[in-house]
Amino acid sequence: MSLPSIPPVSGVISLPATSGLTAPMLTALTQALGVPREVLAADDQIEHAWANLPRLLDRIPAEHRSETLVRMCVAVATGLFDSAINYAWNAAIIELREKVRRFGLTVVPQVTGKSFDERTLLELKDADLLSLCLRLNLIAEEGYYLLDQCRDIRNNFSAAHPSMGALDETEFLAFLNRCAKHALSTEKNPRGVDIQGFIAAVKGTRFNAAQLTAWVDRLAQTFDAQRELLIGTLHGIYCDPAAGEEARVNALWVCERLAPTFSPRTKSDLVDRHHDYLAKGDEPRHKASQLFFERLSLLSLLGETELHALVTSASHNLMSVHNAFNNFYNEPPFAERLNAITSQNRVPESAQFEFVSAVVTCATGNQWGVSNAAVGYYNKMVRSFSPNEIRIMLSLVDSNSIVRSRIVTSTACKKRFADLVRMLDPSSVPANVRPSYDAWAAFH
Known part of the structure; x- marks a missing residue:
């Protein structure tokens, strides 16, 4: 005759009913040995534990439901909660060891600074295994704290050692819940x-x-502390004047792919490294670090003073090339650099005059024309001008500037300047330069 089953909860493991089988057996057993029935868990305690067991087992993936958990269920069915605790703990320890193996036995020594292999892993005491898993980020601090409490309970209240006392079914369920959540999930x-x-x-x-994809994936999958360490190392390689160009490019490529996921701690560490170069007067590394932040679109982390220096320097370099021989051919990379710097950051007010003057002067061109390959960058920067930058642009035609002299002497320059004005967003034009804007916008 088959035993009735406990009605399953939808989506939860269904276990067979055992009360009709185990309760009479436990009573007969204790009577046969001449001991009180009370030395074992009461029938209602067993039923309570058995009824709640499916929900907890359901939290454990199928691949972790080994013979150890089967033995645990048998122990619960007979009210041997001290044995059930021991089986649950063994299952947790087995999975934590597997987590370390998946992390990489050959990598552990690089984190701990101590030799480590399979034998070392198997010989680790449970307390040391928990500490190692915490250090490798395989369990969180909460998980470490709760599992360490489970370790203490297992050592003092399970069948593994002489017990200090007996645990009831509620305490067993709490124990299993912690193991399932923090070790077996x-x-x-x-x-x-x-x-x-x-x-x-x-x-x-x-x-x-x-190769790039493989290494980026590996860094993305490792624990936070190691990823932060390696990103800092890549920054150091990129900034090292003695590093080969291929190494610098590899370091930059990896960081560019990971930059969108940088944690606040990673960003803080990179800024600290950058300012260390500045404080030590290490100009080559400092300049390389600036370019690193620029390529990763992180210049805003460096502060307004440093951003001012970057914008004005790029503006001066663009103007120097513009005023030099063969400027139409040489301008594009300098225009691209200035656009890259300013498109990812707000231009500091202290640098806006240099920035606007350079962009508008080069975009207006001279009597021979304008650098066609750089025009796209100039137009993009003009379209993004802030109200104050628009004011500076329109004031250039009323001051002793290169733009004014070219507009006065060249109809082509005058037309190009008017075209630039029409690129501005009318809603951003300050009231005090609105008449000048309207006049230039209407010029043909």
């Missing part, structure tokens, strides 16, 4: 990066697309 298992291998690869030949 399918939480993301970061994989450690072989630091030595990674640095060797970065300093080797230039990455192809597959």
Whole structure:
């Protein structure tokens, strides 16, 4: 005759009913041995634990439901909560060891600074295993705290050692819940990066697309502390004047791909490194670091003073090329650089005059024309002018400026300036220069 089943909760594991089988057996057993029935868990305690067990088992992925958990269920069905705790803990320890293996046994020494292999892993005491998992970010601080409490309970209240006392079904369920949530769940298992291998690869030949993707994925999957360390190392390689160009390019490529996911701590660490170069007067590394932040669209992290210096320097460089020989051919990369700097950041007010003067002067051109390859960058920057930058632009024609002299002497320059004015957003034009704007916008 088959036993009736406990009505399953939708989506939750269904276990067979056992009360009709185990309750009489436990009573007969204790009577046969001449001991009180009370030495074992009461029938209602067993039923309570058994009824709540499916929900907890359902939190454990199928691949972790091993024979150890089967033995735990048998122990629960017979009221042996001290044995059930021991089985649950063994299952948790087995999975934590697997997490370390998935992280990478060869990588662990690079994190801990100590030798580590399979034998070391198997010989680790439970307390040391928990500490290692916390350090590798395989469990969170909350998980470490709660699992460490479970370790203490297992050592003092389970069948593994002489017990200090007996736990009831509620305490067992809480124990299993912690093991399921913090050790047996399918939480993301970061994989450690072989630091030595990674640095060797970065300093080797230039990455192809597959290599770049593989290394970016590995850094994305590792734990936060190691990823932050490696990003700082890549910044150092990029800024090192002695580093080969292929190594610098590899370092930059990896960081560019990861930049959108940089944590606040990573950004803070990079800024600290950058300002260390400045404080030490290491000009080559400082300039390289500025370019690193620029390429990653992180210039806003460096502060207004440094951004002022970058904008004005790029503006001066553009004007120098514009006023030099063969300017139409040489301007585009300098215009592109100025656009790259200003498109990702608000131009500091102290740098706006230099910026606007350079852009408008070069975009207006001279009597021979304008650098066609740079026009796209100039138009983009003009369209993004703030109200104060619009005011500066329109005031150039009323001051002793290169723009004014060219407009006065060249009809083509005058027309190009009017075209630039028409690119401005009318709603951004300040009231005190509105008449000048209207006049130039109407010019043909």
